Amino acid sequence: xxxxxxxxxxxxxxxxxxxxxxxxxxxxxxxxxxxxxxxxxxxxxxxxxxxxxxxxxxxxxxxxxxxxxxxxxxxxxxxxxxxxxxxxxxxxxxxxxxxxxxxxxxxxxxxxxxxxxxxxxxxxxxxxxxxxxxxxxxxxxxxxxxxxxxxxxxxxxxxxxxxxxxxxxxxxxxxxxxxxxxxxxxxxxxxxxxxxxxxxxxxxxxxxxxxxxxxxxxxxxxxxxxxxxxxxxxxxxxxxxxxxxxxxxxxxxxxxxxxxxxx
Amino acid sequence: xxxxxxxxxxxxxxxxxxxxxxxxxxxxxxxxxxxxxxxxxxxxxxxxxxxxxxxxxxxxxxxxxxxxxxxxxxxxxxxxxxxxxxxxxxxxxxxxxxxxxxxxxxxxxxxxxxxxxxxxxxxxxxxxxxxxxxxxxxxxxxxxxxxxxxxxxxxxxxxxxxxxxxxxxxxxxxxxxxxxxxxxxxxxxxxxxxxxxxxxxxxxxxxxxxxxxxxxxxxxxxxxxxxxxxxxxxxxxxxxxxxxxxxx
Numbered sequence: 001x002x003x004x005x006x007x008x009x010x011x012x013x014x015x016x017x018x019x020x021x022x023x024x025x026x027x028x029x030x031x032x033x034x035x036x037x038x039x040x041x042x043x044x045x046x047x048x049x050x051x052x053x054x055x056x057x058x059x060x061x062x063x064x065x066x067x068x069x070x071x072x073x074x075x076x077x078x079x080x081x082x083x084x085x086x087x088x089x090x091x092x093x094x095x096x097x098x099x100x101x102x103x104x105x106x107x108x109x110x111x112x113x114x115x116x117x118x119x120x121x122x123x124x125x126x127x128x129x130x131x132x133x134x135x136x137x138x139x140x141x142x143x144x145x146x147x148x149x150x151x152x153x154x155x156x157x158x159x160x161x162x163x164x165x166x167x168x169x170x171x172x173x174x175x176x177x178x179x180x181x182x183x184x185x186x187x188x189x190x191x192x193x194x195x196x197x198x199x200x201x202x203x204x205x206x207x208x209x210x211x212x213x214x215x216x217x218x219x220x221x222x223x224x225x226x227x228x229x230x231x232x233x234x235x236x237x238x239x240x241x242x243x244x245x246x247x248x249x250x251x252x253x254x255x256x257x258x259x260x261x262x263x
Numbered sequence: 264x265x266x267x268x269x270x271x272x273x274x275x276x277x278x279x280x281x282x283x284x285x286x287x288x289x290x291x292x293x294x295x296x297x298x299x300x301x302x303x304x305x306x307x308x309x310x311x312x313x314x315x316x317x318x319x320x321x322x323x324x325x326x327x328x329x330x331x332x333x334x335x336x337x338x339x340x341x342x343x344x345x346x347x348x349x350x351x352x353x354x355x356x357x358x359x360x361x362x363x364x365x366x367x368x369x370x371x372x373x374x375x376x377x378x379x380x381x382x383x384x385x386x387x388x389x390x391x392x393x394x395x396x397x398x399x400x401x402x403x404x405x406x407x408x409x410x411x412x413x414x415x416x417x418x419x420x421x422x423x424x425x426x427x428x429x430x431x432x433x434x435x436x437x438x439x440x441x442x443x444x445x446x447x448x449x450x451x452x453x454x455x456x457x458x459x460x461x462x463x464x465x466x467x468x469x470x471x472x473x474x475x476x477x478x479x480x481x482x483x484x485x486x487x488x489x490x491x492x493x494x495x496x497x498x499x500x501x502x503x504x505x506x507x508x509x510x511x
Contacts, residue, residue: 006375010364013372017363104359107325108420111353112376113345260327263286263320 003114007122011096015130020095024088029137035080036073036141043072074145078159078229081138082222085167086199090191092130093174094184096123097252101182106259116256120249124175131167139163155231162228165241169221170195172248179255195221274301274458275336275350275428277322282331284317284482291317293482294331299458299475301427306473306490307462313479315462319430322460323353335428349377352421352429356436359417362406366397366416369405370423377424391419395449411442418449429453432462447471470494 015021050063100106109119139160146156174191181187200223201216208216217223224237277299284292292314299305307315320326321333324344333340340347361369370391374384392398395415400408405416414434421429434450435443450472453459463469469476469490476493478486486499493499 002378002380003376006372009375010361010368010372013368014361014363103361104355105361107320107323108353108355108359109376110325110344111323111348111351112373113348113378114376115345260325263284263317263326 003112004118004122007109007114007119008126011123011126012129015092015126018095020091021130024091025134025137028084028088028134029140031084032077032081032138033141035084036077036145039073039076040145043067043069046072069145069148070151074142074151075229077142077145078163079226081142081163082166082225082229083199084138085134085163085170086192086195088134089131089167089170090174090177090188090195092134093127093171093191094178094188096127096175097178097255098181098184098187102184110256116253119256120179120252124172124245124249124252127171127175128168131171132164135160135164135167151231158228158231158233161233162225162237165228165238166221166225169241169244172245173198176248176251176255179252273427273456274303276301277305277333277335277428277458277460279318279322279333280331282318282321282328282333284314284321284326285329291482292321292328292479295479295482295484296331297477297484297487299460301458302456303475304459304461304473306469306476307460307479308464308466308469308476308493309479310464312481313464314482315479316432317482318479319353319432319460319462322347323351323430324348349424350427352424352426354417354421354429354431354434356417356433360405360413363404365402365404366392366408367401369416370420373420374423379424387423387425391423394422395419409442410438411445414438414442414446415449418446422453426457428458428460430460430462434461434463435465435468443468466494466500 046067047063050067097106100109110116114122142159143156146152146159170191173194174187177190177194178184178187181190198219198221201213201220202222204216205213219240224240227234227237277297279295279297282292282295283290295314295318307318309315317326321328322335322340324340324347327341335347335350338346361372364372367388370388371384374380374387379387392401395418397412397415397419400412400416405413408416418431418434421431431450435446438446447468450459450461459473461469461473473490475488476486476490477484478493478499486493486496
């Protein structure tokens with residue numbers, strides 16, 4: 001365990017020694033805030049419109065059901081945040097393994113006696129930690145919407161869990177891409193491609209059979225993530241994200257064996 | 264059993280038996296056999312692309328041989344790399360460091376990865392910082408150091424856990440003459456206490472730092488013996504020159 005903790009400390013130091021981490025954290029916080037306040041502005045304008053037409057102020061009974069904090073502000077912000085993570089997370093995961101390979105420090109790391117499993121676990125854990133930090137930063141404004149909008153702490157927990165699992169799944173995919181290349185650019189681009197393909201298969205459904213469409217639906221990130229955003233925590237969805245992480249861990253671990261064989 | 268009055272030679276024994284390594288159609292090592300005795304300072308000499316780095320990658324467990332076997336104190340790095348790595352210090356080129364880390368943080372990381380902690384880690388770091396004269400740069404980022412100091416940092420991490428076997432790959436590559444001399448002096452002072460394998464294409468460096476040498480050319484072991492004897496042989500030097508002129 002000493003070796004694993006030493007690696008994790010080093011990974012945190014390396015991560016925060018580079019501007020990318022700060023840029024990504026700031027960008028995610030800024031874009032989330034902008035998107036949130038923009039939707040809040042639209043919501044307020046709609047409310048104002050209704051209050052103006054009635055001239056004597058409005059009572060909530062006169063506002064259509066579909067004009068509510070949830071549908072007008074919160075859900076679109078969560079959708080945008082989910083997409084934003086697809087763009088942001090690979091920027092963090094791309095360097096994790098690829099940079100070690102490009103520098104040649106991957107062999108130094110292996111030669112310290114750390115096992116490939118320890119190296120993979122350490123790097124995944126630190127990247128997941130960063131994703132959680134990113135979620136905390138990004139979640140400040142949506143959290144106020146949930147709290148103020150009376151949606152409840154349980155809903156808040158569900159949404160935060162969904163966002164975090166979504167971010168962790170994206171990080172896992174990005175780390176696998178990083179583990180098989182020495183180019184950070186290739187790692188990032190392949191992670192983006194993979195994440196966008198997995199995000200939503202709805203567009204493919206008219207072209208494939210029912211069985212395949214059902215399968216594609218089942219592995220789509222959007223569907224699983226959306227369920228959390230609606231406040232539903234189902235074991236199947238948690239298992240799905242856990243599955244993505246476990247498969248990614250195994251694939252990243254395998255890259256070390258492959259490297260020993262192929263050079 | 265050691266003889267009365269003499270201490271047993273410290274260090275690891277490295278044996279290679281008919282080691283071959285292919286990368287696709289390219290034969291990087293062709294049936295190399297070696298026996299490096301405990302406590303020996305052994306030179307691996309060869310031009311770029313001769314197979315030196317491939318051989319040390321196999322010894323360190325980072326690469327599997329296509330055929331043949333290597334053992335370190337009887338342990339195969341192919342089947343039990345972690346046990347071999349626990350008694351091995353690997354010193355690579357200076358570019359293979361973490362430039363964003365400060366020297367102390369880097370040494371703490373390597374020591375921690377080696378399983379050292381608490382007072383043991385502190386003592387090991389103090390020992391190596393003193394041995395490689397890193398006191399003045401201990402709190403500076405590695406990327407801001409001169410090549411000479413970076414090489415010292417690289418050497419310090421290789422000795423941190425006091426290994427039985429140290430493999431040093433091109434320790435003076437890219438250094439100016441003063442830095443080269445400094446590093447060679449440090450390396451020269453380490454001989455005898457452990458097995459040292461020095462990979463180099465610098466003949467003078469091999470002569471100065473090793474007692475026995477093997478010469479690799481295009482993946483083949485073309486000569487092995489006392490360093491002075493080897494470097495005195497015209498045929499070997501000619502092969503070495505030919506290899507050096509062959510684009511890798």
